[in-house]
Amino acid sequence: MTQLSICAPYTTPTMHYFTGGKRHNLKRGKDLVRAMSEHIAYPSNINIVNTSFLIGMPILAVTSLVYYSMNYGISWFEPIIFLMFYLASGLSITAGYHRLFSHKTHKAAWPLRLFYALFGAAAFQNSAIKWCSDHRVHHRKTDKEEDPYSVTKGFFWAHVGWVMVDIDKDDVDNVKDLQADKILAWQDRNIFLIGFLVGILLPALIGMAWVGGIHGFLGGLVYGGFIRVVVVHHATFLINSAAHTWGTQPYSTENSSRDSPLLSFLTFGEGYHNFHHTFQADYRNGHKWYHWDPSKWLIKSASWVGLTSDLYKIPTKAIESRRMKRTIDKKSDGNEIDSQLQEKFTECIAQLRTGFTDLIERRKEYKLAKQSKNTQTKNHWRAIKEGHKIKIKQCKIRIAKARIEFKYLVQSMRLTNNVKAIAA
Ligand SMILES: [Zn+2]
Ligand SMILES: [Zn+2]
Numbered sequence: 001m002t003q004l005s006i007c008a009p010y011t012t013p014t015m016h017y018f019t020g021g022k023r024h025n026l027k028r029g030k031d032l033v034r035a036m037s038e039h040i041a042y043p044s045n046i047n048i049v050n051t052s053f054l055i056g057m058p059i060l061a062v063t064s065l066v067y068y069s070m071n072y073g074i075s076w077f078e079p080i081i082f083l084m085f086y087l088a089s090g091l092s093i094t095a096g097y098h099r100l101f102s103h104k105t106h107k108a109a110w111p112l113r114l115f116y117a118l119f120g121a122a123a124f125q126n127s128a129i130k131w132c133s134d135h136r137v138h139h140r141k142t143d144k145e146e147d148p149y150s151v152t153k154g155f156f157w158a159h160v161g162w163v164m165v166d167i168d169k170d171d172v173d174n175v176k177d178l179q180a181d182k183i184l185a186w187q188d189r190n191i192f193l194i195g196f197l198v199g200i201l202l203p204a205l206i207g208m209a210w211v212g213g214i215h216g217f218l219g220g221l222v223y224g225g226f227i228r229v230v231v232v233h234h235a236t237f238l239i240n241s242a243a244h245t246w247g248t249q250p251y252s253t254e255n256s257s258r259d260s261p262l263l264s265f266l267t268f269g270e271g272y273h274n275f276h277h278t279f280q281a282d283y284r285n286g287h288k289w290y291h292w293d294p295s296k297w298l299i300k301s302a303s304w305v306g307l308t309s310d311l312y313k314i315p316t317k318a319i320e321s322r323r324m325k326r327t328i329d330k331k332s333d334g335n336e337i338d339s340q341l342q343e344k345f346t347e348c349i350a351q352l353r354t355g356f357t358d359l360i361e362r363r364k365e366y367k368l369a370k371q372s373k374n375t376q377t378k379n380h381w382r383a384i385k386e387g388h389k390i391k392i393k394q395c396k397i398r399i400a401k402a403r404i405e406f407k408y409l410v411q412s413m414r415l416t417n418n419v420k421a422i423a424a
Contacts, residue, residue: 079223099299105280142257205220239271243263260272273285281312
């Protein structure tokens with residue numbers, strides 16, 4: 001198999017060319033042209049359909065946008081139809097293909113699964129069955145040779161290169177659960193037809209019904225179809241490329257995944273990718289309430305009307321203690337930590353975990369007590385309520401104390417390191 005991978009300039013000044021597993025460093029310019037022509041000379045691995053689509057669609061989007069703008073200009077209708085289809089197809093990929101079908105972070109009723117199947121097809125990223133098969137391999141083998149969009153093969157490869165060539169990826173044994181879903185099996189059989197009808201024809205018809213005539217038809221086609229497909233494509237691709245290149249690693253350095261709140265704005269919350277790779281069973285990617293994660297909000301609000309259920313959340317104590325351990329590793333920078341300090345850190349993390357466990361228990365007790373509220377006199381209930389509130393507050397104080405103690409320990413570690421550096 002011959003693959004071309006162009007590494008981004010910020011990683012290395014050379015470009016790498018893979019031939020049968022061998023890697024040769026290429027200088028820019030002539031060598032790259034030679035490598036590309038060699039590749040084109042053996043086009044058997046290039047997926048003509050995908051490559052033509054990925055190159056042709058942006059060209060079509062830009063030329064049709066110029067033609068349309070010159071003839072019809074722009075009003076409210078165009079951005080609205082773009083936004084409608086951007087939201088529907090983008091969220092079908094992030095909340096549907098990704099968090100529901102790939103990771104089973106929650107359950108969804110059939111009308112929602114059908115919606116995801118229809119508008120996921122409109123995103124032109126293949127069927128849910130094939131998308132999820134690739135994605136499950138990506139998680140199991142992140143950064144390894146088997147990872148379909150491993151960033152170790154270069155930014156371009158992870159972003160879009162892997163879609164342009166045929167790799168042995170017809171094996172969908174890891175998605176037997178999805179093949180058993182009638183909606184997804186039907187979508188897989190008719191993926192291109194559904195994609196064309198929902199992703200191209202539907203916005204054009206809505207435009208025609210809304211604005212009327214060829215003006216509306218073209219407006220819907222260009223904004224809700226062509227441009228929107230290109231934007232959703234590259235927003236999704238950024239998760240495979242940029243979210244494995246830029247950002248922080250607050251939870252794990254076991255793989256290249258990174259957290260980038262900025263990327264979350266473009267990708268319906270998928271930018272918290274280091275969190276996601278560490279806790280993939282969680283239906284949220286941005287786990288704090290203020291983290292920008294529209295996919296999480298969609299899944300949560302759908303649960304209020306019975307469309308989703310069994311939303312899985314990783315316990316806060318597990319998330320926070322993981323983050324603490326990662327901070328210790330980062331601050332120690334590979335140096336051995338003093339055994340006394342290590343003991344204090346362990347104690348502090350244990351305090352935090354028991355604080356959270358007790359808090360959950362106290363809340364449960366309070367909830368249970370509320371059921372007998374009507375059988376109590378007003379004054380007696382007030383006393384019971386106060387008792388529960390005090391117990392809950394005590395747990396919160398213990399958690400806060402553990403957090404402060406942790407910060408203090410990290411600071412003292414930094415000071416010790418500085419003193420050592422000065423002494424050296
Ligand atoms: Zn994932
Ligand atoms: Zn990833």
